[in-house]
Amino acid sequence: MVDRELGDRIPTFGDAKPTNDQSIGVTNLSAFKGSAEKKSAQEIAAIIAVAAIIVGGGEFLLRFFEVPQFVMPPPSAILTSLVVDFGFIAPHLGHTLVELFSGYAIGASIGLILAAVITQFPFAEKIIAPYILMLVTTPMLALVPLLILNFGFGYTPRIIAVALASGPMVMINAATGFRRVDLAKIALARSFGASTFQIFMKIRVPMAMPMIIVGLMIGAIFGLLTAVGAEMVGGGFGLGNRLTTYSATIQMPQFFAVILILSTLGILIYVAFFLIGKKWAGWES
Amino acid sequence: MTPTAASKPKLVVDRASKYYDTKSGPLHALDNYSMSVEDGEFACVVGPSGCGKTTLLWSVAGLHSLTSGTVTLDGQPVTEPHPQIGMVFQEANLLPWRNLTKNIHLPFEIKGIPPDEAHIEKLLDRVGLVGFGNKFPRELSGGMQQRAAIVRALSFNPSVLLMDEPFGALDAFTRDEMNLLVEEIWLETRKTIIFITHNIAEAVFLSDRVFVMAARPGRLVKTFDIPFPRPRSLDIMTTREVFDLVNEIKAEIEHRPNAPAAPGAGETPQQESVMEQANG
Ligand SMILES: Nc1ncnc2c1ncn2[C@@H]1O[C@H](COP(=O)(O)OP(=O)(O)OP(=O)(O)O)[C@@H](O)[C@H]1O
Ligand SMILES: [Mg+2]
Numbered sequence: 001m002v003d004r005e006l007g008d009r010i011p012t013f014g015d016a017k018p019t020n021d022q023s024i025g026v027t028n029l030s031a032f033k034g035s036a037e038k039k040s041a042q043e044i045a046a047i048i049a050v051a052a053i054i055v056g057g058g059e060f061l062l063r064f065f066e067v068p069q070f071v072m073p074p075p076s077a078i079l080t081s082l083v084v085d086f087g088f089i090a091p092h093l094g095h096t097l098v099e100l101f102s103g104y105a106i107g108a109s110i111g112l113i114l115a116a117v118i119t120q121f122p123f124a125e126k127i128i129a130p131y132i133l134m135l136v137t138t139p140m141l142a143l144v145p146l147l148i149l150n151f152g153f154g155y156t157p158r159i160i161a162v163a164l165a166s167g168p169m170v171m172i173n174a175a176t177g178f179r180r181v182d183l184a185k186i187a188l189a190r191s192f193g194a195s196t197f198q199i200f201m202k203i204r205v206p207m208a209m210p211m212i213i214v215g216l217m218i219g220a221i222f223g224l225l226t227a228v229g230a231e232m233v234g235g236g237f238g239l240g241n242r243l244t245t246y247s248a249t250i251q252m253p254q255f256f257a258v259i260l261i262l263s264t265l266g267i268l269i270y271v272a273f274f275l276i277g278k279k280w281a282g283w284e285s
Numbered sequence: 286m287t288p289t290a291a292s293k294p295k296l297v298v299d300r301a302s303k304y305y306d307t308k309s310g311p312l313h314a315l316d317n318y319s320m321s322v323e324d325g326e327f328a329c330v331v332g333p334s335g336c337g338k339t340t341l342l343w344s345v346a347g348l349h350s351l352t353s354g355t356v357t358l359d360g361q362p363v364t365e366p367h368p369q370i371g372m373v374f375q376e377a378n379l380l381p382w383r384n385l386t387k388n389i390h391l392p393f394e395i396k397g398i399p400p401d402e403a404h405i406e407k408l409l410d411r412v413g414l415v416g417f418g419n420k421f422p423r424e425l426s427g428g429m430q431q432r433a434a435i436v437r438a439l440s441f442n443p444s445v446l447l448m449d450e451p452f453g454a455l456d457a458f459t460r461d462e463m464n465l466l467v468e469e470i471w472l473e474t475r476k477t478i479i480f481i482t483h484n485i486a487e488a489v490f491l492s493d494r495v496f497v498m499a500a501r502p503g504r505l506v507k508t509f510d511i512p513f514p515r516p517r518s519l520d521i522m523t524t525r526e527v528f529d530l531v532n533e534i535k536a537e538i539e540h541r542p543n544a545p546a547a548p549g550a551g552e553t554p555q556q557e558s559v560m561e562q563a564n565g
Pocket of ligand 2: 338
């Protein structure tokens, strides 16, 4: 039988609670703990009012002081461009999404698998930890010129960059989660005769879930940043390419329309993972 | 009715010794410990903190191996978790991401068998937890969580129940309540129970026999028969006999075997419960 799971370690209780170690990620799950209370009509009105003041006020100030368009276009110009040029921008958005989804799918799966594997073998963890740290700390954008040199101007270098950026983020957070072993819970499962695999599926994965979701979210956002950054470096398509083109040709309303699309993508990613976290990690409060 | 159970040994620990490997060398946690528990007996193990009670119980549960010696259940050696053994841990140990029903289903999921709903329902009814199935552990009081843990341990109908300081984290009143419940369940089911506790009064109230351990290395120093008739009421805890017995056991733990039956230093009572009073 597999005794390695626990060895002889007897869990201590009381004050020796398993520590919920600090996440390495830039955020923690506190965001997921937001109460489910419905926003009241007043709150919604206040939110809309503030938004209206910011947009309207910006519009007014920019026009009143006659700020030139190439410095900062007024909101109305940005929104108009968003509507008028969307048909032209949309395919670029599509390209960016393709890169993001493919790179992220590859990076996140490898990151998750690596996290699960290395935390089971502390020795392996010691060996590869420095490389992972290097991947996390090196901005993957720095590699993009090299990748383009090797793979041309198509999807490939961008997808690789996205995978390289998101994978380590997912891995490092998921590994933190998997390391949160609660010996008492593992002992519990073992007392029912659980196999190592069952312990992994029924105890370790659920325990790691909050950190896994945080890692997936950070990875997705890093992936988006990297996709756009890589597009800015080279290749004639994608939202990043639009940004370089529009700023080079001083098409500021279009430029900011793309920025708006990118912020919306970022917010969608956040909200998606917020909801996933609520569903799958809501127990941790 | 006498507390003496049938005379068939259900569970035998034979000269069990265990060393832990630690950075500062081997740690002798359990030394030549032997005990034999009868079928249907209620046995309590008491001893000071760190004397090896959990080490002993984990060996009995097959959760870790002994350095030497054996544990046998119905004559068969126990070297890994056994389907006839259920375990109740300190602090309930429910999985916070599962609701109560799913927590109780865990043993069945792991064993790959359908949950015995009728039996579970009976147990839930017995401990007063009907209707709490979709509550999560954090929504339940400590006592309720521990009752759920007992249901989980009994759900697959093991013949032996191991309990490692199950009520140590509960307040004194809840603890009295839980002890009454455990005695009732034991009287109804006649499981073989090994119950670990720090609380001597609790041990005296619950058990047929109390095994007293000493520390460094953990070993058996004395066994006490507890002769009080069952079912016991909390009232017996205030009688002279119990008082003397508790003090005698306490003296044994504190290495002053011939001390008079006088109140000694012990756990300081935080609340006025019967157990705490009897405890000195
Ligand atoms: N995994 C381990 N590695 C090394 N030493 C251990 C390990 N588990 C327990 N010990 C040591 O073995 C001794 C007995 O521990 P054990 O947990 O069995 O005591 P206990 O009687 O259950 O204590 P408590 O009443 O505090 O729960 C202690 O000195 C403890 O520090
Ligand atoms: Mg213990």
